[in-house]
Amino acid sequence: SKSIRPFRSSEEYLEAMKEDLAEWFNTLYDLDIQVDTFLESLETGCHLCRHANNVNRIALDFQQRHPEVAAHMRVPQNEVVFQAKNVTPGSFIARDNVSNFIQWCRQDLGIQDVLMFETNDLVLKKNEKNFVLCLLEVARRGSKFGMLAPMLIQMEEEIEEEMRDQMGYSVLGTHQESRDLQVATYPSRVRPIALCDLKNLDELVREILSCCSCPSQFPMVKVSEGKYKVGDSSTLIFVRVLRSHVMVRVGGGWDTLEHYLDKHDPCRCSSL
Structure with a gap:
């Protein structure tokens, strides 16, 4: 059977998020972004700025239809100016496009610095993690206005x-x-959320846990569908399947179960 751990666990959670974001961008804008060239596909900043202006448009529509709800939300309004034709990756124009998108994220969406990236992080591919986390946060904000969201x-x-x-x-x-x-x-949300298939989730969780051959395995007890109690404490975590990845909801973000266990299972920690 196909392995559900094709990467080192420290890389897998980034790969899972890039897969999700690539599919999301492709669905929204009829693109053909591949996971292997995810950053290269976006490094001119054109798709990013176009998306920012699309969020503005949908947010404005939301504000007009639901003014009472929008009054308690941060509604982006400033158009992102960018050049879309004949933009060479790494050029001054590409950097300017990316910089304008970053400015919009900071000023219009108010995304906190810990989730932000800098121009060189994308153009020179220096900080893939923060670029991916920032795009996910942009998607979260757009979703609040009823925009299609990644899985x-x-x-x-x-x-x-x-x-x-x-x-x-x-x-x-x-x-x-x-x-x-x-x-x-969420008054604008009329589309049904594509719920996660939990049917085989517990089987996948057990398969990952079985990688540890210790006499006393790290405890992970199923409480209900997609919810587990982990470790010796009463900590509850939510677990979902995203394509070939078993994902754990951690704080305000996500991790793969493999990577989560590598950080919390004493046996796995000592073997790293």
Whole structure:
């Protein structure tokens, strides 16, 4: 059977996010971006700036249709000026395009520095991680206005909805009332979220855990579909499948289960 660990775990989570972002860009703009050349496909800044202006347009439409909700959101408005024709990668014009996109991310979206990248990070491919994290954050913001989101962001929203439902049961008492809260939070979202197939998730989790041959394996107990208690504490994590990757929701982002275990399982930590 095909291995679900084709990379070193320290690289796999980046590969998983690039796959997701490439598919998302291709779907939005009818492009043919490949994972292996993901940064090269975007290094002129043209697709990035075009996307920024598209987010502006959708955000403005959202603001006009839902002014009360938009009043509590940061709505981007400033058009990103860029040159789209005959742009050579690495040229001054390409750098200027990327710089304008970065400025929009900072000033219009207010993306925090820890998720930002610099022009050379993309043009010279110096910091792939931050570029990918920034694009995911841009996708999150666009999703709040009803824009199509990458699968990772859709899975985040699915998990958040599950958590709201749990809170709704305990605080409001009924499932329907908690659903109403979700509709109020995202009034423009009429498309169904593409839910993760959890059918074989536990089998994949067990396969990854079985890579450790210690007599006493790192504990990871299934609590419910896609939710596990890990370690000796009562820490709960959400787990999802993204193509060939088993992903873990960590804080405000994602990691692969392999990489997560490499950092938290004492046995794996000592073997690295």
